[in-house]
Amino acid sequence: MSWSLNLSDWWTLAWHFLSLSLLTVGSGALTIAPQIHNFLVDEQQWLSNAQFTTSITIAQAAPGPNMLYIALVGWNVGMATDSWPVASVAMATALIAVVLPSAIVTLAGTRWAHRNRNLRAVRSFKFGMAPITTALLIATGWLLMAPYNQLGRDWRLWLVAAVTAALVWRTRIHLLWLLAAGALLGVLGLI
Numbered sequence: 001m002s003w004s005l006n007l008s009d010w011w012t013l014a015w016h017f018l019s020l021s022l023l024t025v026g027s028g029a030l031t032i033a034p035q036i037h038n039f040l041v042d043e044q045q046w047l048s049n050a051q052f053t054t055s056i057t058i059a060q061a062a063p064g065p066n067m068l069y070i071a072l073v074g075w076n077v078g079m080a081t082d083s084w085p086v087a088s089v090a091m092a093t094a095l096i097a098v099v100l101p102s103a104i105v106t107l108a109g110t111r112w113a114h115r116n117r118n119l120r121a122v123r124s125f126k127f128g129m130a131p132i133t134t135a136l137l138i139a140t141g142w143l144l145m146a147p148y149n150q151l152g153r154d155w156r157l158w159l160v161a162a163v164t165a166a167l168v169w170r171t172r173i174h175l176l177w178l179l180a181a182g183a184l185l186g187v188l189g190l191i
Helices: 007-024 031-043 049-061 068-079 083-115 122-150 154-170 175-187
Strands: none
Touching: 007 031, 007 083, 007 154, 031 049, 031 068, 031 122, 049 068, 049 122, 068 083, 083 175, 154 175
């Protein structure tokens, strides 16, 4: 697929990431993945579902912050034009648009909240953000799992996911042990 980004496309890309940036405050960039997917894959059709999912997978496998996937989806949007200079600008546009507003709000908000940490409103805000963040992370997981969501065929995966969730919830087993167990089950061909 080869096409070019016009001025309106650049503005649309930047504005969308700027507006989503404010959702990342307190919850992280991964929580906006469903909205980015909806925009880039469903609405604009600049990326395929596979390109989007691969961008997140590669970014999560690489060392560094969770927001690396923002740079990769920006790069992939630009690479659809078959031009690495355009891909570089698209990557920078997406990354700066997500980082800048949330960084400003976080810096100002953290300073204010620290000075006013005993106010009921500050404590309530912190308490209220937990379920929102949890719901956004569940939505991200659901989106990434959607192509593989075949309960009848993949019942073993669902079983492993349920057992893992229960172990994380009810025990203090380190997550790396659970990841290792999942990897071992995969290597043995059991899942």
